[in-house]
Amino acid sequence: MLPKRLIIGLISLCLMIRCTGGNERCGASIRGACPPAWSQWGDKCYKQLSKNLPWAEAKQECIKKGSVLVVPQSQEETEFLQNNMHRQFWINCSDLQVEGTWVCQDGTTDVEYSNWKTGEPNNAKGIEDCAVVTASGDWNDVPCNGDSPVICQRPAPQLHF
Ligand code: MFU
Numbered sequence: 001m002l003p004k005r006l007i008i009g010l011i012s013l014c015l016m017i018r019c020t021g022g023n024e025r026c027g028a029s030i031r032g033a034c035p036p037a038w039s040q041w042g043d044k045c046y047k048q049l050s051k052n053l054p055w056a057e058a059k060q061e062c063i064k065k066g067s068v069l070v071v072p073q074s075q076e077e078t079e080f081l082q083n084n085m086h087r088q089f090w091i092n093c094s095d096l097q098v099e100g101t102w103v104c105q106d107g108t109t110d111v112e113y114s115n116w117k118t119g120e121p122n123n124a125k126g127i128e129d130c131a132v133v134t135a136s137g138d139w140n141d142v143p144c145n146g147d148s149p150v151i152c153q154r155p156a157p158q159l160h161f
């Protein structure tokens with residue numbers, strides 16, 4: 001006869017895991033598995049930096065922490081970040097390489113989701129190449145050299161089985 005707490009433990013583990021893969025592969029992230037001082041939402045861990053920085057420095061600081069500048073991928077994720085960290089913050093999207101061609105990166109891969117405010121990106125005064133989530137949750141392009149709050153993201157630890 002298996003001990004009751006082992007059975008309860010196994011059931012809890014089953015409730016905590018979420019399958020994300022296809023038939024042959026199942027990725028599971030365990031709630032609360034982020035490093036100390038990082039917060040988890042879904043399968044990502046987030047950390048807010050203590051000071052506002054220009055976009056390129058924000059990006060560098062996140063890389064130094066083994067993470068990347070955040071790129072929210074849904075309205076729900078955006079709301080989590082706004083409610084728990086900052087109303088307004090840098091995102092890992094810029095058109096610095098080719099003016100007018102916006103690239104958002106989730107680590108090394110380009111991501112498709114975007115949530116531009118109506119009329120944005122407008123490259124106002126010809127000097128806006130970096131993007132922020134605004135207080136209303138949608139995106140605006142702004143000058144890269146201004147200081148904004150910084151949130152870094154990294155994947156939550158995964159179990160593959
Ligand atoms: C809009 C934005 C700019 C800037 C300005 C104050 O342009 O696109 O990024 O925030 O308002 C008219």
Ligand code: CA
Nearest residue numbers: 122123140141
């Ligand atoms: Ca703009």
